[in-house]
Amino acid sequence: MDSRERNLCLSNSASCYTRGARTKSSPSVIVIGGGIAGIAAARALHDASIQVVLLESRNRIGGRVCTDYSFGFPVDLGASWLHGVCEENPLAPVIGRLGLPLYRTSGDNSVLYDHDLESYALFDMDGNQVPQELVAEVGEIFEKILKESDKLRDEISEDVSMRKTFSIVLERRPDLRQEGLAHKVLQWYLCRMEGWFAADADTISLKNWDQEVLLPGGHGLMIRGYLPVINTLAKVLDIRLGHRVTQISWRYHGVQVTVENGKVFTADAAVITVPLGVLKSKVIKFEPKLPEWKEAAIADLGVGVENKIILHFEKVFWPNVEFLGVVAPSTYECGYFLNLHKATGYPVLVYMPAGRLANDIEKLSDEAAVSFAFSQLKRILPDATDPIQYLVSHWGTDVNSLGSYSYDAVAKAHDLYEKLRIPIDNLFFAGEATSMKYPGSVHGAFSTGIMAAEDCRMRVLERYGDLALLQPAIGEETNFSVPLLISRL
CATH class of the missing domain: 3.90.660.10 (Polyamine Oxidase; Chain A, domain 2)
Known part of the structure; x- marks a missing residue:
């Protein structure tokens, strides 16, 4: 059995986060979507000692990050650039620590x-x-x-x-x-x-x-692909592959998430990181329905195909x-x-x-x-x-993405990205389409995952009365500089 699929709480009727009461000392979160936003959110919550399970519809992690090795070397079918090769980029510390080389394909502006x-x-x-x-x-x-x-x-x-x-x-x-x-x-x-x-x-x-x-430093191609970043962030996480979410029921006391085979997961909160195209398709039912302003943001944001x-x-x-x-x-x-x-x-x-x-x-x-x-x-x-x-x-017809990434459509406000990001009670949203600053980018998706995790952590700990025991904000411990390996042949 794959280590990501192994969990002592797994059962046939319900998964780790079962229906019923949980102890005060076990706040829990379900992350929906295994792209870089979901992986980043789940890792941040895990590192903050929150119980977290990640549900991914595909049989792999990464989402629109998809590094293929069938040629005998890595090739990215999806995201392949770091836009903004600089230390200010939210992904720079991760890429730098891994020693992943970048090939700069442009200068600034x-x-x-x-x-x-x-x-x-x-x-x-x-x-x-x-x-x-x-x-x-x-x-x-x-x-x-x-x-x-x-x-x-x-x-x-x-x-x-x-x-x-x-x-x-x-x-x-x-x-x-x-x-x-x-x-x-x-x-x-x-x-x-x-x-x-x-x-x-x-x-x-x-x-x-x-x-x-647009961050400074131009744009760098990930020579070894993006998958090493995903795999590094995903270590130690409880990830359930092949778990396509069909319904999210949310109330003040918690959330219930139903997957395609009928299995139900329950937790205190959920972080939703599925692609904008999937949200637009309404294949995931929300109970109760999302507010009209949230549904409007989903409907009005553009999603393109490359x-x-x-x-x-x-x-x-x-x-x-x-x-x-x-x-x-x-x-x-x-x-x-x-x-x-x-x-x-x-x-x-x-x-x-x-x-x-x-x-x-x-x-x-x-x-x-x-x-x-x-x-x-x-x-x-x-x-x-x-x-x-x-x-x-x-990417346009893949039922797990239904598009490549978001963009600003004609006559639609730019603040739709922020409206899509704003939490609703114990539902938190992340992904490239929730980033006003960096939409359509890997670092934008990553940064919103970290942001959603921090917001979710505060919400859950507040509910459990553990705010007096707060750890440093998620991500603070990683704020150190690691040089990026950049070439321009």
Whole structure:
């Protein structure tokens, strides 16, 4: 039996947190969801001497962190970057203590967020490389359009999409319009922006698109994958895999959580860290119902889709750049490949569709998805050889995620993230979609897990009358600096 599945309290009728009274000295919490927010919350509660059990619907931990080893080396199918390679990043102490190396793919204030302007090669759909001078010129135009977008935001009261914003700006500033190949390059820049939000430009909010706090230090690729972080945090935890939650009943005196096989867990409180897409689907029933303002926050927050089609080749045949890009007349036709060989030394390219394109590709079989990605590669590199292995993610249709990560939708307030985070009595919420500062990021999910654990701990100990015995706040004992291992080859 796996150690995470072993628990002396396990029985057929009910699990460790059984119905009935518990002793005053045994405060207990159920954490729902085994992504990094849930793992962080459970670990913090465990370290604070709170009884905690974590329920995870998948047969693995990590959630949208998914490091695959089937190629013989680690490849992340989900999250793969640390956004903000600096000591201020909430994850820096954990990554530093583990000695996990990072490959920096951008400096500070990168408009394209996760790579430098000089570290890619763009091609048209006929396989002709775009002159780097033109790429740089259009990049400057793209930045000017964003600055003009800021002015527009200050002028208008209503919110509009980023695609509409670009249209208005180009009507006002015809000198910024691009034709021919330059127009295609501009569409590629916008396509990269869509990739950041995992959503199409016509759904991204002008008012709130840049409200996320970007930490300094640029962006670093986790060379060995994110799973070592998850596994380290998960040590000693009581984790129940294959436990899909169907109902959460909450009252002042405690919570009851029912899983798909009918088993019931009871505790003083619950920390809910399931993805926003799962909350939107309403597959988990709340009894009583969540307040209207909470349900509205769930409904109104945007959730996007970005997938990875990972191609493993026998040898490298592509330029030594971080990204290979395909420029086209529309963002839907544009595309890009992440070159993992530059960062890791392995002959791997990762095609990364987002938004409507990602959703359309998810309708295909894995073989057809790989064929599509490879056809895009053959457009720009006609001598490309067939991949020897591949992996395909399905974050939009995976019932355990139903999306990749959250974003600010048009005409919706940025404070929806905070409304989703706010506890309701003994229900606490965490995950990337509850972070106003760092939505859509691993460190955002991690930090909200720690925050929810601390709020939950205070609530439970208050109920048990143990506030006089309070330990230091969760996480205080880990505030020491460990250097991050950063390379830029």
